[in-house]
Amino acid sequence: xxxxxxxxxxxxxxxxxxxxxxxxxxxxxGPSDTGLVGELLRGGGEALVEMRHAAAEFAGAWPYLELISxxxxxxxxxxxxxxxxxxxxxxLERIDLQTMGDSIADRFRAQxxxxxxxxxxxxxxxxxxxxxxxxxxxxxxxxxxxxxxxxQALHVLDRCRIRWGTIVAQEKGALIxxxxxxxxxxxxxxxxxxxxxxxxPPVDAQEIAVGDQVAMHxxxxxxxxxxxxxxxxxxxxxxxxxxxxxxxxxxxxxVER
Numbered sequence: 001x002x003x004x005x006x007x008x009x010x011x012x013x014x015x016x017x018x019x020x021x022x023x024x025x026x027x028x029x030g031p032s033d034t035g036l037v038g039e040l041l042r043g044g045g046e047a048l049v050e051m052r053h054a055a056a057e058f059a060g061a062w063p064y065l066e067l068i069s070x071x072x073x074x075x076x077x078x079x080x081x082x083x084x085x086x087x088x089x090x091x092l093e094r095i096d097l098q099t100m101g102d103s104i105a106d107r108f109r110a111q112x113x114x115x116x117x118x119x120x121x122x123x124x125x126x127x128x129x130x131x132x133x134x135x136x137x138x139x140x141x142x143x144x145x146x147x148x149x150x151x152q153a154l155h156v157l158d159r160c161r162i163r164w165g166t167i168v169a170q171e172k173g174a175l176i177x178x179x180x181x182x183x184x185x186x187x188x189x190x191x192x193x194x195x196x197x198x199x200x201p202p203v204d205a206q207e208i209a210v211g212d213q214v215a216m217h218x219x220x221x222x223x224x225x226x227x228x229x230x231x232x233x234x235x236x237x238x239x240x241x242x243x244x245x246x247x248x249x250x251x252x253x254x255v256e257r
Contacts, residue, residue, distance in 0.1 A: 012079040013051035014204075015223070016065075017041040019086045019131075019162065020058055021203055022218035030058045041204045052077060061085060064129045071095040085131055086162055087215065087229050088236035092128040100129050126239050135161045136189075136240040145184055157189075158182040161237060163216040164230050165197070167208060174198050175208065175221055188245040 010018075021037045024030035030037060031054050040047045040054065055077060056062050064085050065076035072091050074081045084091050127133055135157060136142060144153040158181050165179030177197050183190040200220045201208060208214065213230050214221045225233070 010079070011048060012075075012077040012082045013048040013055070014041065015079060015082045015086070016055055016061075016077060017048065017051055018202065018204070018222040019215075019217050020055070020061065022220045022222070023160070024058075026218060029060055030054065038203050060134055061131070064131075064134065067100060067129050068092070068095065071099060083229070085129070087225070088128070088130050088132070088232035089229075092130065092236070095129060097127070100127070127243060128236060128239070130236045130240070132161055132237040132240045136237075136244045142189070142244050145189075150184060154182055154184050159218045162222075162233060164225065164233050165214060165216065167210050167212045167214060167221075168196065170208075170210060171198075173201070175201050175214075177214065177216065177221070179216070189241045 017037055017040055020030055021041060024037045025034050027034055036054055037051075040051050055065070062076070065081055068074070068084050068091070069076045069078065069081045072081065072094055074091075080089060080091055083089050127137065139157075139160070141153045141157045141160075145157075161182075163179055163181075165177040167175055168178050169176035175198070177199055178194050179197050180191045180194055181197075183192045199216055202221050202223070206224065208221060208224055212224045213227065215223045215225050215229070215233065
């Protein structure tokens with residue numbers, strides 16, 4: 001990325017939209033009108049004021065935003081709060097882990113059923129309330145991996161997490177990104193070698209160029225990111241994948257006894 005290029009100034013609601021749009025378009029979460037988030041994002045300005053109402057319909061993300069904002073004295077759609085959830089940043093280290101654990105228990109204990117024991121083992125240090133925590137430690141897909149439903153579960157985990165990569169080429173209506181995908185060896189999640197992936201450009205037509213570092217969600221590039229944002233993204237994903245692998249080793253030892 002050209003060092004002379006500066007990051008565009010965007011608001012917290014706009015940042016939320018960029019990452020929430022892809023799964024909502026697929027009907028996985030958020031408003032039942034799956035075109036609404038994209039319309040708000042493309043509308044910009046005053047349209048994004050309405051995002052507060054739409055964001056509250058994301059049953060997975062919104063409670064985390066409230067937890068982060070309550071713990072840091074901000075607003076759920078403040079830029080730093082939204083960034084902390086999707087990518088990770090330093091304000092996560094100010095969150096009381098007991099408060100986080102209580103919040104997760106209140107929301108997921110009943111619906112998790114027998115899987116709650118595995119979720120509970122991930123709470124506390126070093127877990128943080130990020131999207132990667134929700135994907136790896138709360139969603140049922142890691143459990144499905146362990147039960148043998150490997151192809152579908154690994155695909156969903158890989159697409160649902162926020163991926164990072166480098167733009168290496170631009171094609172008509174698409175971008176080619178050098179990135180790494182998740183791997184599964186039968187017991188642990190890992191990261192594969194660099195590979196090329198064809199993805200959709202940002203829905204709001206933000207400027208993207210060859211050499212840019214980007215963050216992706218499902219089939220879309222969501223944001224051109226800085227080196228610091230990439231480090232945070234890698235840090236917190238590695239943290240939560242490590243917790244998943246640790247609980248898996250505990251489960252294996254228990255089964256082997």
